[in-house]
Amino acid sequence: MADGHIVAIGGGAFSNRRLDDEILALTGKRRPQVCLLPTAMGDDVSTIASFYEALARRTEASHLELFDRSVENLAGFLLDQDVIYVAGGNTANMLAVWRLHGVDAVLRDAWERGVVLCGWSAGAICWFEDGVTDSFGPLAALSDGLGLLPGSACPHYDGEVERQPTYERLVADGLPPGIALDDDVGAHFVGTELVEVLTCREGATAYRVELRDGEVVEMRLQARLLT
Numbered sequence: 001m002a003d004g005h006i007v008a009i010g011g012g013a014f015s016n017r018r019l020d021d022e023i024l025a026l027t028g029k030r031r032p033q034v035c036l037l038p039t040a041m042g043d044d045v046s047t048i049a050s051f052y053e054a055l056a057r058r059t060e061a062s063h064l065e066l067f068d069r070s071v072e073n074l075a076g077f078l079l080d081q082d083v084i085y086v087a088g089g090n091t092a093n094m095l096a097v098w099r100l101h102g103v104d105a106v107l108r109d110a111w112e113r114g115v116v117l118c119g120w121s122a123g124a125i126c127w128f129e130d131g132v133t134d135s136f137g138p139l140a141a142l143s144d145g146l147g148l149l150p151g152s153a154c155p156h157y158d159g160e161v162e163r164q165p166t167y168e169r170l171v172a173d174g175l176p177p178g179i180a181l182d183d184d185v186g187a188h189f190v191g192t193e194l195v196e197v198l199t200c201r202e203g204a205t206a207y208r209v210e211l212r213d214g215e216v217v218e219m220r221l222q223a224r225l226l227t
Helices: 017-025 045-056 076-080 091-101 103-112 163-172
Strands: 005-009 033-037 059-061 082-087 116-120 127-134 140-142 149-154 177-183 184-189 193-199 207-213 214-222
Touching: 005 017, 005 059, 005 177, 017 045, 017 082, 017 184, 033 045, 045 059, 076 103, 076 116, 091 103, 091 127, 103 116, 127 163, 127 177, 149 163, 163 207, 163 214, 177 184
Parallel strands: 005 116, 033 059, 033 082, 082 116, 127 149, 149 177
Antiparallel strands: 005 184, 127 140, 177 207, 184 193, 207 214
């Protein structure tokens, strides 16, 4: 795997056309095929409707439901996409359902074939080995992500007051180092390398969080403001 794209977004579903434009441009196509995976929201109809409202006019938009599944050949359906967009919600439940249906393996295959993977909140955490989630109620570590990207991730870093102290505590207790993402911020990875941080909001960015000499260090990353 050399050049697969992943854009992990801290929070803000379909809230900014500029970030969507950056993601769609990675395909190199005028009207790419984009599929929403709304599993983490339990295939919530309002999330699906928001997706089509935001993207259907400029893409070939589709979605994949797993709670009321109608697509037999999941691999064929997903590998035919240019972009796979993962909704936020309950990360742990989403990963469990994906694994039951074999979606986890298909997503790795899609990444290796050059399909652009992206998503917000749960759709950001899932690509990493570990993360910070509210899937179990209080914020806690989630240590069974897809592992396409090494280390850990924490979304909503400036949007939820307990995210920062929880992430720092978990890293101090042994959670792998990783990236913290403010809302309205996307981290663009090529392969497993972070190549750019994109922000739709002045002052919002991402941070590298790691344990150094027994202390948690938070390093602010430079972000490109989308205008």
